[in-house]
Ligand SMILES: NC(=O)c1ccc[n+]([C@@H]2O[C@H](COP(=O)([O-])OP(=O)(O)OC[C@H]3O[C@@H](n4cnc5c(N)ncnc54)[C@H](O)[C@@H]3O)[C@@H](O)[C@H]2O)c1
């Protein structure tokens with residue numbers, strides 16, 4: 001079967017590998033679509049130190065069930081069902097797992113990062129970690145549920161409520177989906193980036209209410225104007241830029257909340273007196289837990305229309321050249337899906 005594999009940083013290939021056989025507890029899945037994520041590009045660049053090589057990438061998957069073990073099928077999924085996979089393998093024994101926070105398991109294994117992913121024709125995955133796709137949804141839409149769960153998790157961790165203002169920093173797929181979600185929750189989204197094309201796309205294509213280019217105008221002044229001086233009840237940081245993490249403290253209102261979803265490359269120094277003075281709640285947001293059903297529903301009802309983020313659909317044979325081009329020209333792409 002075909003598989004898209006990173007051999008070592010800056011070397012990617014579509015190769016022929018043996019079709020896998022499921023181990024106890026695993027379902028056999030025929031992959032229909034796999035999204036290319038920023039973390040797959042990170043694996044290609046060699047900038048994610050959690051990735052070991054060679055590595056088959058891909059964790060944003062939609063598929064058909066070919067077989068599923070009876071003893072690991074709590075959702076009563078049938079052969080032939082259309083499903084997405086929860087791609088964060090966890091131990092079920094550690095403290096975070098014991099309280100349902102499986103997304104930050106102490107021995108977490110993310111597909112395509114710590115272990116081979118699903119950008120291939122057939123894939124084996126635990127039977128209990130599959131979620132049924134609503135009727136009438138396309139394979140591409142379903143493959144975009146995973147990145148939406150990341151954004152949703154940031155919004156949930158920040159306790160976002162209708163009527164509130166949500167500042168999102170970073171207008172990539174994760175930040176844009178977070179801003180779209182804030183609006184779907186009947187709140188106001190204010191999306192900040194330093195690349196005008198991304199902001200124009202967010203405003204004109206995705207319908208984001210307010211966009212701010214922080215490299216040409218003062219975001220604090222604009223947020224203050226938009227919120228009548230209150231500032232934002234929630235800031236979801238989705239750029240990973242140290243300056244944006246620092247600025248989140250300025251964008252949040254007194255008694256406000258901040259979720260840190262972006263992965264910074266180095267540490268950020270923060271004026272903690274401001275955290276005390278404003279009494280801010282600052283939380284991390286890693287992966288997602290139990291959020292696939294809601295993500296699928298939001299996409300299905302088009303309350304969060306992830307299809308607007310779809311730049312291109314390619315074949316597995318075209319995937320290596322596309323990955324090379326995304327790495328060189330990231331500004332030309334939002335979401336690319338590999339169709340099998
Ligand atoms: N926590 C998680 O589980 C999780 C999962 C997926 C991705 N991520 C992280 O989320 C972030 C966003 O992912 P993505 O795929 O959308 O990435 P992306 O690179 O497509 O988007 C990042 C955006 O941030 C913008 N940006 C850069 N510096 C900025 C600044 N100073 N202020 C405002 N915007 C700035 C960039 O122009 C870009 O548009 C990344 O850091 C990624 O590693 C985290």
Ligand SMILES: [Zn+2]
Pocket residue numbers: 037038039059060146147
């Ligand atoms: Zn992803």
Ligand SMILES: [Zn+2]
Pocket residue numbers: 090091092093094095096097102105106107
């Ligand atoms: Zn665990």
